[in-house]
Amino acid sequence: MSAKRTSTNVDRRRFLQDAARATAGCAIAGFGLAKLATDARALPSQAIRPPGAIEEDDFLAACIRCGLCVRDCPYDTLVLAELGEDGAATGTPFFTARDIPCEMCDDIPCVAACPTGALDKGLTNIDDADMGVAVLIDEEHCLNALGLRCDVCYRVCPVIDKAITLEVEHNARSGHHAKFMPTVHADACTGCGKCEQACVLPESAIKVLPQRIARVDAADHYKLGWENPDPLLDDLIDLPDRLPGPGTDNLAAPGGFQPEYQLPGAGQ
Amino acid sequence: MSRKTDLPIGHEAIQAKGWLGAHKYLLLRRASQAFFLALFLLGPWFGIWWVKGNLSGSMTFDILPLTDPFILLQSLLAGHWPELTAITGALIVGVAYALIGGRVYCSWVCPINPVTDGAHWLHDKLGMSKGWQPKRATRFWVMGMVLVVSALTGTIAWEVVNPISMLHRGLIFGVGFAWTFVLAVFLFDLLVSRRGWCGHLCPVGAFYGLLGQKSLLRISAVNRSACDDCMDCFAVCPEMHVITPALRGKDGETPLILSPDCTNCGRCIDICAPQVFTFTHRFADGPAPARPERTTSKPLPEASRAA
Numbered sequence: 001m002s003a004k005r006t007s008t009n010v011d012r013r014r015f016l017q018d019a020a021r022a023t024a025g026c027a028i029a030g031f032g033l034a035k036l037a038t039d040a041r042a043l044p045s046q047a048i049r050p051p052g053a054i055e056e057d058d059f060l061a062a063c064i065r066c067g068l069c070v071r072d073c074p075y076d077t078l079v080l081a082e083l084g085e086d087g088a089a090t091g092t093p094f095f096t097a098r099d100i101p102c103e104m105c106d107d108i109p110c111v112a113a114c115p116t117g118a119l120d121k122g123l124t125n126i127d128d129a130d131m132g133v134a135v136l137i138d139e140e141h142c143l144n145a146l147g148l149r150c151d152v153c154y155r156v157c158p159v160i161d162k163a164i165t166l167e168v169e170h171n172a173r174s175g176h177h178a179k180f181m182p183t184v185h186a187d188a189c190t191g192c193g194k195c196e197q198a199c200v201l202p203e204s205a206i207k208v209l210p211q212r213i214a215r216v217d218a219a220d221h222y223k224l225g226w227e228n229p230d231p232l233l234d235d236l237i238d239l240p241d242r243l244p245g246p247g248t249d250n251l252a253a254p255g256g257f258q259p260e261y262q263l264p265g266a267g268q
Numbered sequence: 269m270s271r272k273t274d275l276p277i278g279h280e281a282i283q284a285k286g287w288l289g290a291h292k293y294l295l296l297r298r299a300s301q302a303f304f305l306a307l308f309l310l311g312p313w314f315g316i317w318w319v320k321g322n323l324s325g326s327m328t329f330d331i332l333p334l335t336d337p338f339i340l341l342q343s344l345l346a347g348h349w350p351e352l353t354a355i356t357g358a359l360i361v362g363v364a365y366a367l368i369g370g371r372v373y374c375s376w377v378c379p380i381n382p383v384t385d386g387a388h389w390l391h392d393k394l395g396m397s398k399g400w401q402p403k404r405a406t407r408f409w410v411m412g413m414v415l416v417v418s419a420l421t422g423t424i425a426w427e428v429v430n431p432i433s434m435l436h437r438g439l440i441f442g443v444g445f446a447w448t449f450v451l452a453v454f455l456f457d458l459l460v461s462r463r464g465w466c467g468h469l470c471p472v473g474a475f476y477g478l479l480g481q482k483s484l485l486r487i488s489a490v491n492r493s494a495c496d497d498c499m500d501c502f503a504v505c506p507e508m509h510v511i512t513p514a515l516r517g518k519d520g521e522t523p524l525i526l527s528p529d530c531t532n533c534g535r536c537i538d539i540c541a542p543q544v545f546t547f548t549h550r551f552a553d554g555p556a557p558a559r560p561e562r563t564t565s566k567p568l569p570e571a572s573r574a575a
Contacts, residue, residue: 018403018405022403022405022406022409023409025406025409026409026410026412026413029410029413030413030416030417033413033414033417033425033426033428033429034417034420034421034425036428036429037417037418037421037423037425037428038421038423040423040428041423057422058347058348058422060346060422060423060424061343061346061347061348061422061423061424062343062346062348062350063424064324064325064335064336064339064340064343064354064424064427065322065324065325065424065427065433065437066321066322066324066325066326066335067320067321067322067437067440067441068320068321068325068326068327070441071311071317071320071321072320079441079442080437080441080442081444082438082441082442082443082444082445082446083434083443083444083445083446083448083449084444084445085444085445086444089428090427090428090434090444090446091324091427091433091434091437091441113320113327114351115325115327115333115335115350115351115353115354115357116325116335116340116343116348116350116351116353116354117348117349117350117351117354118348121351
């Protein structure tokens with residue numbers, strides 16, 4: 001009996017020791033793995049995910065790195081990231097716009113091929129794709145910005161006149177010419193990268209960047225009066241009324257009242 | 269007792285069955301590994317797109333989806349509910365391995381198997397000691413750790429380091445520096461721990477082992493009374509602890525190798541001159557007389573090395 005109890009105690013001690021050792025080992029290995037898994041989120045800005053890719057944070061939970069999107073891409077745009085050579089998480093799909101941009105196939109075969117939903121099948125019209133946003137990143141070298149008529153990025157844009165327009169500006173250098181500034185409209189831009197690939201400069205002056213870098217949220221504490229003319233905070237605070245009219249302090253406007261004493265220099 | 273344990277491993281089997289007969293399942297296994305790899309390489313190398321993708325997920329003849337269920341499990345825990353295609357693929361793979369033995373994946377399909385087999389071969393040639401031998405449950409701890417990390421980080425965590433994917437995807441899509449993971453596994457098995465990776469640590473193997481716990485296809489030591497204690501099966505078996513209960517079982521005990529750790533590699537069948545082992549199913553639980561009691565129980569040096 002006593003011998004049996006001793007052996008049970010030894011068993012228990014041994015079990016606890018083994019469990020503690022395994023737990024500690026797994027904790028250390030787990031921290032290392034968690035660090036690697038978290039680091040894998042650091043997607044370089046020139047690596048653009050395929051159309052329909054869900055948010056990068058969720059993407060690594062969904063993408064099983066099978067490469068079926070790569071196989072069904074007819075233009076060899078998409079590649080799987082290789083360890084140590086491409087910055088994206090190893091084995092996940094991306095493309096480099098300057099090399100081969102997205103040709104924006106109507107049937108979106110990459111999305112159709114994805115077995116897991118890492119590429120969202122909710123994307124049915126390729127014009128709604130949001131792979132990134134083109135940004136005219138170097139206005140000092142862009143030929144159009146220098147006053148020339150290159151226009152290449154504008155011409156190749158699959159959503160021409162919506163995603164990129166040429167905005168006429170005064171050319172202050174010459175004083176009497178115009179500049180046709182390539183101007184990206186982020187809502188219409190799909191991030192396909194045709195403009196980045198086509199830029200004639202040795203390195204593209206217009207680049208597709210991920211949304212998280214290229215775009216910011218609107219400041220909701222500012223109100224754009226020309227979009228919403230209703231007075232700000234009308235019910236909360238009675239702000240001084242600066243509209244012209246009787247009883248206001250708008251001196252010059254018709255209907256404003258004239259104070260009896262005129263400040264020297266007022267009204268100029 | 270004879271000194272058969274002093275003979276080189278496989279010597280009697282080659283004498284009895286010829287070299288081919290003594291390497292039948294090994295050759296079949298290499299052919300199977302090459303076959304599954306070749307299926308995936310037909311597309312990128314020869315433009316024959318019967319199979320697209322890799323072992324993580326694939327599409328065969330544009331109709332049959334296959335998904336690695338362990339990867340999909342991590343995906344679920346990471347908070348992503350996959351689409352039906354991936355779920356269907358994982359179910360097909362899961363059911364198939366549940367029937368034929370989960371670890372059949374390890375010995376007949378996994379591209380890392382030739383790597384660790386190679387490491388073991390060299391390990392043997394160099395006569396190295398077995399080194400660190402983690403506890404048998406370690407791989408389940410690793411598997412649990414992977415699942416927890418997946419849940420906590422919201423990523424498919426094992427795919428960050430999985431040498432199987434690194435090698436398989438690398439061969440098919442371009443390898444980058446992923447070969448370093450493969451080399452690491454080779455060196456680990458060679459220098460740190462004999463049969464360490466596949467036999468003790470790999471969480472994918474652990475998962476497939478659990479999956480195939482009740483699998484139909486089994487190896488049986490049905491002819492165990494003919495065993496002459498040459499110990500060759502223990503020497504070649506990658507999971508040698510699975511043999512003992514079947515081979516050394518008493519009269520009433522089952523001759524089936526029922527441990528989920530068995531990879532159904534068939535190497536024990538190859539190497540056994542008296543043809544003790546055979547492939548069968550888990551219900552072939554017929555009578556199998558135990559091997560006769562031995563007069564000496566003194567362990568032979570070769571035996572202890574192998575075990």
